[in-house]
Structure formats: C-alpha cells, structure tokens
Amino acid sequence: MEEFPANPLRIGDWCINPAAGQISRAGEIVRIEARAMRLLLCLAARAGQVELLNHVWAGVIVTPDSVYQAVTSLRRLLGDDARQPSYIATVPRLGYRMVAAVSDWVDPAADAVVELSPGLADRSIPASGEPSGSVTIEAKTQPSSRKKTVVIFAVTILAALMLAVAYLLLKRAPSELSSGTSTSATESAQSIGVLPFLDLTEEMDQEYFADGMTEELIDMLSKIPGLRVPARTSSFYFKGKQITIAEIAKTLGVAYVLEGSVRKSGKTLRVTAQLIRAENGYHVWSNTYDRSLDDILMVQDDIAMEVKKALLASLQSAAHPSTATAPNSAAYAAYFQARALRHGNRSRAQAQAIVDYLHQATRLDPAYAPAWAELARALVYQSTNQLVAADTIAAEAHEAASRALLLDPKLADAQLALGIVYAYLDWDWTAAEREYRNVLALEPGNAEVLALLSDIRRSLGNVEEALGLMQQAAALDPLDARYQQWLGEMNYSLGRLTAAESHLRKALDINPEQPVYALLAEVKLAASNTALALELLQHETDARARSAGLALVYFVLGRRAEADAELVALENRGASDVAFAIARIHAYRQEIDQAFVWLDRAESQRDPECSDIKNDPLLQNLRSDSRYKLLLQKMKLPE
Known part of the structure; x- marks a missing residue:
C-alpha cells in the first residue's frame, strides 16, 4: 500500500x-x-x-x-x-x-515572534512549541517479536508530557484571566478534553492501543487538582464523528482540547500529540515522536529520564504517582487488550475474554497492580450480569483487589476495585463507601466514583444525597447516557415524574439505543397515561425489559391473560438474571408470597438491581411485611 x-x-x-x-x-x-x-x-x-x-x-x-x-x-x-x-x-x-x-503547507505565522505568558515562560518551553528536554535517541536493534506491544510505551511518554502541559495550562490560566482573555462560565480556563487518539497505521489494527493511550491520559490528567477533565464516555462520544474542535469543546465545556494519533509504518512508530486552545484554534503545544519498533524497549528508561527532567516536584506530588515499577511489556499488552474490551456491550464470551487477558497479565507480571485491580472488577462484572455465580468468584475477586492495594497502596484503581467488590459481592455498604471516598480524595473529578458513591447512598435510602452526587457525575461526564438514566430512576422513586421523564429523554438524546423506554413507560404509567406507556414499550430494544413493562401495562388495562403470558415468558427466560424485575411485578400485582420468593432469589444471586429495594415504587406493597425487614437485614441495609 x-x-x-x-x-x-x-x-x-x-x-x-x-x-x-x-x-x-x-x-x-x-x-x-x-x-x-x-x-x-x-x-x-x-x-x-x-x-x-x-x-x-x-x-x-x-x-x-x-x-x-x-x-x-x-x-x-x-x-x-x-x-x-x-x-x-x-x-x-x-x-x-x-x-x-x-x-x-507553510504556516503564515511561522516567522512571527510568539510572546509567552509568564506561566509558560517560567517552564522554558521554546517558541517553536517543542518542549525542552526532547531528545532524539538511537539504540541497538532488538528482536521484532515485540512490535505488538510497542505502542504501549508511547503512553508513558505522552502521559508524563501531558501532565507537564496540563501544569502549564494551570499556571497560564490566571495570567489569561488577568489580561482580559474571556472564558465562558461553562468553559473553565483550567479544563481540558482528551479526544480519542487516532489509529493511522496502514493496517488500522492498533485501535485498542490508541484507545488505551487516550484512557491513560484522561486518567492521569484527572488526578491533577484544579484541572477539570471530562470522563472517558464523554470524550469517546466524538470518536468517528466529523465535528469541529470548537464544537467538541463547547459540548464538553472545556477551554483546551488534547488530541493525537498513532502511526506505524514498517519498523517505525510515530506518535503525535497536540494541545489546542478551543476558542481560537491556537496550538499551545505539539510534538511528534518517531521511534524504531525494535529499539523502543531499550530506550524506555532514557525517555522516562528526559520526561522526568521536564516535571516539577510539585506536579509529581499533585498527580499522586503510582509507587509500582514499570510492568512487563507483554503483561501491559494483555492489560490493554482487556481494557479495550471493557467498554460497550459485552457478550458472555467477551466478558470471559477480559478475565482471560487479565489472568495472563497477572501471570506474566504478578507485581503489576493495575492488572489485579482490573481483574477484580472484571470478576464482579461477571457476577452482577449473572454470567457466573457470585459465590464462585467472590474469593478470587477479593484476593485480586487486595493484592492490587498491597502492591500499590496509592493506586486509586485498587481502592475503587475493592469498593466495588464490597458493594456488589458482600453488600458491605460501609466498607464500599469508605473505599470510594478514599478514591475521591485522590481524584475529586472522577465521575465514575461519584456515580458509584451515589449508588451507595441510594441503596441506604438517602436518595436526595444520591441525586446530588449523580448530578455531579453527569456534569463531569455530560455525554454518558447512563447518568441521565440513573437521574431519571431516582426522580421516579421520589415521585418527581416530570423530572424523571426529562432525564430519561435526555438519555435518549445522547444515545438513542439507551434501554430506557421501559422505565419511561413506568413513569407514564405512574402518571396514569397508560396508552402512551403501551406505545413507548414498542420502542424498547431489551426484550426482557419490554416483557416486564407489558406485564405491568396489560395488568393495569385489565388484559389479565396477556399480562400473565408476558410474566410467565419473563420467568421462563429471565430467572437467572432478572429475578428482581420479576419480583417487583408480583409485588405490584399484590402477589406478595411470589414477590418474596423472587426477591430472595435476587438477593442470593447478588442481582445489582436488588440494591434499590428501599426506593423502588413498585415494592410499596411489601414494606409492612416482616419478610421485608428480614431481607433488609440480610442485605445489611437499615430499616
């Protein structure tokens, strides 16, 4: 080619x-x-x-x-x-x-004198835009069998350099504001969006490395106090879309955008990154790194040394660097493969592939803490989606999360993984909340942790507090449809039907495939608009959610035979993974004994929906029953 x-x-x-x-x-x-x-x-x-x-x-x-x-x-x-x-x-x-x-292309501004603001000048970045300390490195040839893992090491280079750039951005912002540079209320000067790095290789087969690089940068930049970084979902919303940088920045509410690309040709790897001021398209910083595929492993230490020279000690402490050593390259590759599969809809085979990749990573490098943390999360996912029984993986999930934390006590991902294990496998809400708050102390801008903490407060019955936390998460990650869905659920449980509908429709605006039509139908059913509820269910793409919704609507309409048929069909095909959904239908129909049979099943299966037992509007008929209190005790929830 x-x-x-x-x-x-x-x-x-x-x-x-x-x-x-x-x-x-x-x-x-x-x-x-x-x-x-x-x-x-x-x-x-x-x-x-x-x-x-x-x-x-x-x-x-x-x-x-x-x-x-x-x-x-x-x-x-x-x-x-x-x-x-x-x-x-x-x-x-x-x-x-x-x-x-x-x-x-000849840049018309190439010969212009660039006047740096004091914050930039203090960091000694040349007017050309090339960071001081950049170096061309040559090394001896190594076997080419390592090519597949080479892009990973660009992550370390760029992540450290982007931390330096972010520090410059933070230093620069006050001088911009004092000099009269305008920044809108929604676009804080200390904010940056990281767009998915492009895979520009000839074969276009390095996408998972490019995506992994993007995630690493988002993660590292979000650890810097005072710097607002939209989370992964919002950044990846723009992947593959033809849209201007200015429009992206406006949607994310950021002043700067970081983007880059990975290109592999023959035995050469080229990684390009650039930081753009969104309001005027000005390139604040850019650099291109060319490395030999065969030499990249040998020069890693040299590159790291050059990057370290560019960072101030204050930046290093603010970013909470990991205490772990650099991982084995093959382990890092397996870890990246697992991370690439984590996002999106996962089939049973994909969920198992993630676990297999992480088992491989931890075997290749038992001291690599992030792989252990990711393994714990992957095992919990298998349980909460009823792909494996909770009791068969609980011990391994605990071991993986604990191992990650032991290897690297400062690793936020390890604390987060342990919190997830506590919450979804143990129903240990206090321990889970403790771990989540520890992560927030390190990463106050972590939307995922705010959402998980919201889920804890919601489970404990503090829905108003949970609502506030979820609103913070949605503000940090405005293009994650799930946050709008969960805001809709909480408003529904509080009886705020108009607000609930507004959030659910916003979720559909962000992602037309978001499975919220059944919940939207419930909201309309609560508002006594049965006809619209029935119409909305025709759009639900999740077959089991549609059956559950139809079972409710047909029951309200007095079409008992059709309601029974939908409920029986749901029980026949969803007993292993939607036991809580079946229980709430029986509860609504005031079939109390059947409701508790299915609730007990949901609790034993660690159905994550069961955590909303205190707030679900359809369970109102159960709350005076002594069995309800016993179930709360079993789930370690307050009465």
Missing part, C-alpha cells in the same frame, strides 16, 4: 494534517476519520488526474455507491459543491480528480 506524506499539506484553503487526523481553515479545526483522510491524500497525490480510488480501498471490494458516499462525505467536510467543484470533480464513468491547488 502506498505511503502518504505525514507532513501538513495545503489543499485549496485547507491545511491538511495527516499525522493529527484533522483539517483546518481560518481557525476551524475538523477531525477526519482515517479512511476519509486516505481518500483525500490519494486525490491530492494525483491532483489533476483521474483517480479510481484503488489506493484507498486496496484489497477491499467496494461498490460504486460506497465510493460515491465517501466522496460525498469528503466534499461536505471541505464545503465543496459537486455541481461547481472547487476541490473534487467527478469524471463521468471514470472516477474523480482533485482540482484544487495542492502544495506543502
């Missing part, structure tokens, strides 16, 4: 930056997915010539429609008109050609 230039190009009015995976014009910056960039570079390389695009889709069978759609999408990004093209012209029956002028 042809290798396209990595240096910026000028195409018409646009600056094309292949390494960063973006195009820009007059301060407007647009991220562009890898295949669209390849298409653009392919046309530019043959400007004026007819191109059949076989270089873009080499080895892939495509139809004329798919080519047409790709070109149409590219024209839309460039602001081009197919009828009067300024960039891409159609050659009937032959293909397409680039008609805009193409040349090397």
Whole structure:
C-alpha cells in the first residue's frame, strides 16, 4: 500500500494534517476519520488526474455507491459543491480528480515572534512549541517479536508530557484571566478534553492501543487538582464523528482540547500529540515522536529520564504517582487488550475474554497492580450480569483487589476495585463507601466514583444525597447516557415524574439505543397515561425489559391473560438474571408470597438491581411485611 506524506499539506484553503487526523481553515479545526483522510491524500497525490480510488480501498471490494458516499462525505467536510467543484470533480464513468491547488503547507505565522505568558515562560518551553528536554535517541536493534506491544510505551511518554502541559495550562490560566482573555462560565480556563487518539497505521489494527493511550491520559490528567477533565464516555462520544474542535469543546465545556494519533509504518512508530486552545484554534503545544519498533524497549528508561527532567516536584506530588515499577511489556499488552474490551456491550464470551487477558497479565507480571485491580472488577462484572455465580468468584475477586492495594497502596484503581467488590459481592455498604471516598480524595473529578458513591447512598435510602452526587457525575461526564438514566430512576422513586421523564429523554438524546423506554413507560404509567406507556414499550430494544413493562401495562388495562403470558415468558427466560424485575411485578400485582420468593432469589444471586429495594415504587406493597425487614437485614441495609 502506498505511503502518504505525514507532513501538513495545503489543499485549496485547507491545511491538511495527516499525522493529527484533522483539517483546518481560518481557525476551524475538523477531525477526519482515517479512511476519509486516505481518500483525500490519494486525490491530492494525483491532483489533476483521474483517480479510481484503488489506493484507498486496496484489497477491499467496494461498490460504486460506497465510493460515491465517501466522496460525498469528503466534499461536505471541505464545503465543496459537486455541481461547481472547487476541490473534487467527478469524471463521468471514470472516477474523480482533485482540482484544487495542492502544495506543502507553510504556516503564515511561522516567522512571527510568539510572546509567552509568564506561566509558560517560567517552564522554558521554546517558541517553536517543542518542549525542552526532547531528545532524539538511537539504540541497538532488538528482536521484532515485540512490535505488538510497542505502542504501549508511547503512553508513558505522552502521559508524563501531558501532565507537564496540563501544569502549564494551570499556571497560564490566571495570567489569561488577568489580561482580559474571556472564558465562558461553562468553559473553565483550567479544563481540558482528551479526544480519542487516532489509529493511522496502514493496517488500522492498533485501535485498542490508541484507545488505551487516550484512557491513560484522561486518567492521569484527572488526578491533577484544579484541572477539570471530562470522563472517558464523554470524550469517546466524538470518536468517528466529523465535528469541529470548537464544537467538541463547547459540548464538553472545556477551554483546551488534547488530541493525537498513532502511526506505524514498517519498523517505525510515530506518535503525535497536540494541545489546542478551543476558542481560537491556537496550538499551545505539539510534538511528534518517531521511534524504531525494535529499539523502543531499550530506550524506555532514557525517555522516562528526559520526561522526568521536564516535571516539577510539585506536579509529581499533585498527580499522586503510582509507587509500582514499570510492568512487563507483554503483561501491559494483555492489560490493554482487556481494557479495550471493557467498554460497550459485552457478550458472555467477551466478558470471559477480559478475565482471560487479565489472568495472563497477572501471570506474566504478578507485581503489576493495575492488572489485579482490573481483574477484580472484571470478576464482579461477571457476577452482577449473572454470567457466573457470585459465590464462585467472590474469593478470587477479593484476593485480586487486595493484592492490587498491597502492591500499590496509592493506586486509586485498587481502592475503587475493592469498593466495588464490597458493594456488589458482600453488600458491605460501609466498607464500599469508605473505599470510594478514599478514591475521591485522590481524584475529586472522577465521575465514575461519584456515580458509584451515589449508588451507595441510594441503596441506604438517602436518595436526595444520591441525586446530588449523580448530578455531579453527569456534569463531569455530560455525554454518558447512563447518568441521565440513573437521574431519571431516582426522580421516579421520589415521585418527581416530570423530572424523571426529562432525564430519561435526555438519555435518549445522547444515545438513542439507551434501554430506557421501559422505565419511561413506568413513569407514564405512574402518571396514569397508560396508552402512551403501551406505545413507548414498542420502542424498547431489551426484550426482557419490554416483557416486564407489558406485564405491568396489560395488568393495569385489565388484559389479565396477556399480562400473565408476558410474566410467565419473563420467568421462563429471565430467572437467572432478572429475578428482581420479576419480583417487583408480583409485588405490584399484590402477589406478595411470589414477590418474596423472587426477591430472595435476587438477593442470593447478588442481582445489582436488588440494591434499590428501599426506593423502588413498585415494592410499596411489601414494606409492612416482616419478610421485608428480614431481607433488609440480610442485605445489611437499615430499616
């Protein structure tokens, strides 16, 4: 496959930056997915010539429609008109050609004198934007069998450098404010969004490494006091979307955006990163790192030493660095593979694959604390999703979390994992809350921990406090539909039906596939709008949630045979993983004995929904029964 230039190009009015995976014009910056960039570079390389695009889709069978759609999408990004093209012209029956002028990009501001604010000047960063302490390193050749793990070490390089950049950002913010630079209320000057790093390798097979790098940067930057960093879900919401940097920053409510890319060609790895001031598109900092795949392991210590020189001691203490040593490279690769599978909908096979990867990581490097912490979480996930019985993995989950904390007492992920084990396997709410609050002391901007702490307070019956904590989580991660769903659930339990509906519809705005239609139907049922409740259930994609909802609505409508049929179907196919949902239907129907049979089953299965037993509106008919109090005692919940 042809290798396209990595240096910026000028195409018409646009600056094309292949390494960063973006195009820009007059301060407007647009991220562009890898295949669209390849298409653009392919046309530019043959400007004026007819191109059949076989270089873009080499080895892939495509139809004329798919080519047409790709070109149409590219024209839309460039602001081009197919009828009067300024960039891409159609050659009937032959293909397409680039008609805009193409040349090397020359930055018009390259010769301008850049005046640094005091905060930047104090850190001795050259006007060129290259951090002091950068170094070109050569080393002896190593066996190429290590290629697959090479991208991992770029994480260490970039994470440390980004911490330095973030420190500069924090130092710079006061001077910007005092000099009159405007910052909106929603875009704090001390805020940064980390966008998913792009995989620009020829084979496009390093995505999980690029994603892992992004997660590491978000995690490390979020540990800096005073710096607001939107969480992973909000950052990854923009993955693959054609949207400008300014729009992304406005949505996330941040003043700065960090983005980058990973490119592998032959035996060379190129990692590019840049920090952008969103309001004007100014590149505050950028750098490119070229390393030999064979040499990368040998030069790791040298790179770490150079990075260390760039960091102040105060920054190191503020970031709560791990006390663990660098992991075995193969263990780190397995850990990254597991992390890549963690997000999104996980099948039974994927959930087991995560555990297998983490078992491999802990075998390869028993001293690597993050892998033990991740293993504990993966085991709990298997239990809460009824993929394995809780009692079969409880001991191993405890051991993994405890091992992580023993290896690295300052590792927030280890404390978080232990809290999750306490909450979902032991019903030990006090111990879980203690661990979550320890994590918040280290990472006050951790949206996930705020959401988990909210769940604890909600389980204990403190719904108002839980609501406030979840609102904080949603503010930190505004594009995570789950937080809006949980806000909807809590408002529903408090009888605030309008607010509940508002949050649930917002969840659907963020993610149209979010399974909240059944809950929305319950809200409408509580508002006596049975017809709309029935209509909403037709949109529910979760078959069991739809059956549960229909069982309720049909019962209210007096269609008893249909209600019974839905309930029986749910009991037949959901006994192992929706016992709590079945119990609440029986409770609503005032079938008290059956409700307690299913609640006992849900408790023994450690069904996570069971933790809302004190607040669920459908369980109202059970609360005067002595068995209800016994169940609370079994779950270690106050009466």
